[in-house]
Amino acid sequence: QSVLTQSPSASGTPGQSVTISCSGGSSNIGSNTVSWYQQLPGTAPKLLIYFDDQRPSGVPARFSGSKSGTSASLAISRLQSEDEADYYCATWDDGLKGGVFGGGTKLTVL
């Protein structure tokens, strides 16, 4: 199983807001910044959030990130059908001395 824990699934209707959580420990989220990736069906992942709460250029402001202690969250507001994808959190783990990912959360827009 993954070092970072994510709920396997989440859902919402268009226009709603949804939050995806990512739980870790002191050697990973507690010590390093978190990034989030969106993987649309059949495509490569795309960077969505870095440094816990920073958006790369081109990522809509509907996507926001936060972190507290050893947990992080990705919030998506005003859900759209094209947000239906898998979402992964990631960070560096000082104990494992390597990158780690969450198991991924499959977001369904009903």
Place this chain on the structure above:
Amino acid sequence: EVQLVESGGGLVQPGGSLRLSCSASGFIFTSYAMYWVRQAPGKGLEYVSGINTNGGRTNYADSVKGRFSISRDNSKTTLSLQMSSLRVEDTAIYYCVKSQFGEYYYYVLDVWGRGTTVTVSS
């Protein structure tokens, strides 16, 4: 346009070897760390290996340590992954990924290739 194009995937028997390559363009290759990340069929993302800007520092997941070797040729803007003693559980799409930084432990993966598929089966 920043672009990463992987090649070298294919079908290989357990115990065999394979070399993946990634051709990079559209950015200053020598300024950024690079990674390999894989995704088994129907599964999540898994960190495989990272390398710093000049290739002097490398890092591996425990699952591939001693079997895989990452390298880069800055003169050809190419990243490579030499895989040996392959196992069925190494079957995955392998992505070449650019870091936002020069060191691999600043773990921000800002550009991904489309991936190349490795199948290990008898």
